[in-house]
Structures are given as C-alpha cells and as structure tokens.
Amino acid sequence: MTAATDELVVAGWNIQRNGRGRTGKEDHRHAARSILASYKPHVVLRQELTGAWANGRSELHAEANALGGLIPFMSSPKEGRSRNPVGVMIDPNIFTIDNDYEHDLPWKSFRHVRVRLKRHRNAKALNITSGHLCHFDPAIRATEARKLTTLADNGQSVLFELDANSYPHQDSKATVDHPHLAGKVTELPDWEQVEDRVHYQHRTIDRDGKRVSDTMPDEILSGGKGVFTDLSLYAATSLRQPDALAPTASLQRHDQGHAQRIDRPYSTPDIAPALKSVEIVASDEISTVTDHALVIMRFDLPTLGSILTLCC
Template sequence: MSPAETTFDNEIRIVCWNVEHNGRGRHGGEDHRDLARDILASLKPHVVLRQELTGAWDRGKADLYAEANRLGGLTPFMAAPREGRSRNPVGVMIDPNLFFVDGEFEHDMPWKPICNPRVRLKGCAKPIDLASAHLCHCDPDLRATEARRLTTLADNSRSALVGMDANSYPHQAELESVTLPDWDTVEDRVHYQHRTIERAGRRVSDTRPDEILSGGDPVFTDLGLHAATVLGQPGALAATASLKRTDQGPAQRIDRMYCTPTSRRPCSASRSWQPTTCERSPTTPYSSRDSASTSFADPSPPPAGTSASGENPCSSTRRSATSRTTAAATAHCGSGRTTGSRRSACICSFGRRCGTPRTTATSSRTRPKPCSAWPD
C-alpha cells in the first residue's frame, strides 16, 4: 500500500525505529530485515526516524531504498558512515505525498553524524527540522555534546522533532515506571563505565542528555513523559532496551522522542488537542530494540474558548515484545469543515492551530489548508 492509499486519512504517523544492526544480527548470522520491514510497513508511517542502518550505505544504498520502497515509496535520507567511526548510521524517511523537502543537513559529530532533513507539511508555511540521532554508546561527555548540538535545531524559534537512541537515562527518575540501575549490582563493568557519570563524589546514571534537552526551562518536550504524565498513558514510560541482556541491569527507557513546545509562539486563536489511546502489537522475535510512533489526527473540536495546551503532539513509547510502539496524537484548531465523513483542520507547524475558517473538497486524503495566522 502506498502512502497515498493509507486508510487513516486524518493522521500523520511518525515512527522512531531502531533495529539492532539493521536486522542483520550482531555478527551477520541472522537476517531479519524482511520481517522488520513488514512490521514497520504495517504501521503505515509518514515519517521514520531511523537508527542502526548497518550496511545500508553499501551497494549504492540498496538496503536504504529497499526499506523506503517497502514502505510505499518514502523519500529516504541517510548520514554517510565515516571511516574509523561507527558503522551504524542513522537516517530519516518521509512521505513525499505529505511533505515538501526544504533542505538536508548532516551534523558531523565525532562518533555518528545526525541526519537532519528540513520539511514542510504541504499547505503549511513554516518548516520543521526532523532529526534522527544515535548518541555515543561509550562516552558520556560526548553524549552531552551531541545533545547540545541537537538544541541548535530549536534555535531562533524553529520547530523540530527528534527521535533517538540516547544510550542514557531520563532525568526525572521519580516520574518513570522503571527504576534506574543499581550500579553496585550490574555485572557488566564496561557498561558501568559507559553509562555512569560522577556527581558529588559518586557514580550515578548518566541523565545529562535528557537534562540538556528537556530539563529546567526546556528546549524540548520529552514526548513519552508528556504522554504518561499529562495524557494519562503510563505505558509511554515502558523500557525499550536492553530486552535481552541480563548483565546490564533492568531494561531502561533509553530510546526517546522530543519535540519543540508550541507555547513559544502560539496562534492567536489556538485550541487544545489530546492524543488517542495507543495499542499493543503482537509478539514477534526479531529484535531487542524499540520504536516510538506519533500519529496526528483530527478529532472532534474542543469546547469554544479552549486555550493552547503549550505542547506539541506526543508519542507514547508503549513497549511490546516486538520492541515497537504506537500512539496517536490529535492536532486541530476547531476550524475544520466537514467534507463527507472527514473533517479538515488547519494544522500549523505540527501543533500550532488557528481558527481560520476555510473549506476543502472531499477527497481520498484530507489535507490541511493554508491559514492566515502563520508565525513570522
């Protein structure tokens, strides 16, 4: 099924997808690529924020295009692997039926580059920076540097959405559903060196990347945490990795998605939105990794006069044994006009809504229309 034929005409589905060594197995002994692609295709994603594209640069990026084609013809982007550095690069794929591409950037970090296409939802004036990142597995200081680099995506009030394997931990431990590792009991001492930092004379779990991205007066919103604490979806805080190793402590929520809050420059007549409930998927054995999925859907409008919620559409990282998760988030301004069985809504910059009335013809895919309240 092509992206244009998806039956969920009022949703935009964004998936953060991390398959260990691209489904090839750590030593190349097993090949789960086709199974992983089938599972991903069942989500019908419009945007994929991809990690561990091992070997996908070889043979003219044949693996990259094979996956994009299996997903119905998404447009793929991929950071080139560097000699002497990680051979597990990241990438982004987008639905060309929904998005224009305004630019493509690579942030050349010391271990893995960050893949960063800039896109615009068709009918919208303001672009959004999409980024896939995989923070360094062995160096806490480098992870902090990589996180600070990601904050530049939000500079000058830009909108950004980031999906990553953070290789580190959420900083608001009291809100999490999984307890941080007790490092005195962790058997893998190399893992101990990789995942801890020194604070107040003792070694503690490395939470610095999350603090940089979403702590204090936050640059980004942690979508899983928002889904759990604001939207009532506690499964969003489920562990994502490692789901196989027993010598590294309990599984943790190290794979996360972040977005810029919309409260900085809200539309003058914006309304609130809420995500729909996420659902579990059937068990499959292919990987120990996870993904997070965000869907934007247009529900019934809220009561008149409702103010902006100050948050972007959220993901729910609800773990299943397939190591993937789905959630649906809603985005609307209440200015939609009924077109057959579908509602059309003005969606500005992935969450900025306005009350601009307009009409649209009934079609197989309802698209947002331009409005008169774009940010400068």
C-alpha cells in the same frame, strides 16, 4: 498512505545492525520491514542502518520502498568512527522537502530534514531528525545533545527520536504530581547489580563524588527551561498514557540490568499539543528482530498544521 489522512504516524526504531542481529549474521530485514509497514508510518526515524550505504544504498531504498515509497535520507559512515548510521524517511504525500543536512560529530553524525506540510502552504518549516548518541562516552553524548538543541534556535520547530544510550531524568519526579503513574516508572539501574563492567563505565557519570546513571543528555534536552519536550513523558502525564513510559532496551540482554527507557521522542514545546499518543511496542516479535522497542507517535495533523501556521 494518502495526504487525506488526519493523523500523522511517526515511527522511531533502532533495528540492531539493520536486521542482522547481534552476531551480524542473522537476517531479520524482511520481518522488520513488515512490522514497520503494518503501522503505515509517514515518517520513520531509524538507527543502525548498518551496511545500508553499500551498492548505491540499495538496502536503504529497499526499506523505503517497502514502507510505501518514502523518501530516504541517511548519514554516511566515517572512517575510524561509528559504522551504524542513522536515517530519516519522509512521506512525499504529506510533506515537501526544503533541505536535508548531515551534522558531523566526533563519533556519529545525525540526519536532519527540513519539511513543510503540503496541506498548509503557509506553515513554517518543521525540522525532523534521527539521532543515536555515543554508546561509550558520556562527554560525547552531552556534546551531541547540545548540538541537537541548535536545531531549535531562532524559534524553529523540531521533532526527533533517538537512541539516547542514557536515561531520563524526570520520570520518578513525575509520579509526585501524577499518581496514575505509580508503578509505571522504571527505576534507574542498580549499578551494584549490573554484571557488565564495561557497560557500567559507559553509562555512569561522576556526580557529587558518586557514580550515578547518566541522565545528562536528557537534562540538556528537556531540563531547566526545556528546549524540548520529552513526548513519552508528555503522553504519560498530559494525555494520561502511562504505558508511554515503558522501557525500550535492551530487550535481549540481561547482564546490563533491567530494560530502560533509552529510546525517546522529543519535540519543541509548540508541537506537543498536537500529539495524540505514544506507543512503545516491545512484543516477542519485536525482540526477535532487535534489542530495541519500536516507538510509535501519532499526531493530529490538522492541529499540527494550525500550530505551525500560527507560529509563522
């Protein structure tokens, strides 16, 4: 990786139990790192860095080193809460780092790194974040989503990707204005057909006296006046890349209904014009390693630099 590149590659990925699979006894770490390295990412937004804090965070550093010497950050596990922390990895050839923060929340914290582009010294800061919303409580998910909106306060620019453990709210509506999306949008779960009763409780909310799919986090993040832009939806509509709306999880289980688009990238609207593509990678190789697709975003780096400079 070199600062001379004109393309910024951002990868978001939930690697199940940090490569140890559903049982916790598998070992897909080398395979996962090889897959990630093949995309030569400058930013990696990770979920489920399970156990990566042990032994001086050796697993975290091993992954960052395998990706070309990225600078890694991760949230810390808390007693009695989630043991699957998130992480952010940054290419020091592209960015300087101003600050890094851990935002503590009831179930799982999210990691937030504020960076600046080296080639654009007068540019404003960019806040880069990885998140993983609560898997079992819609109310906590809504709180987590509202906390994420604070990163954009006072005109700040933000880029993040997260395992939302919930559903997008605009996809089906987008087909009305964008006929090329016909057949590309995944229908929300038919809960009468979902076998997993616990999953039903975790992923549905009461709305107008009916139990429906939880889309509230996405409504908070990108609904109404739109604090953030759903970058996969932007790629599908504005860039005419319908495959950006491909489902991301679960790639392994079938008792929770068909796969859904729960892993989603977002940014503040100012950054979206720099986006070149969103690719959802859900190959057989990926599904052997984890139950989540790999999300690859590509940005035009000069355009991003210009946007951040004009915003100052």
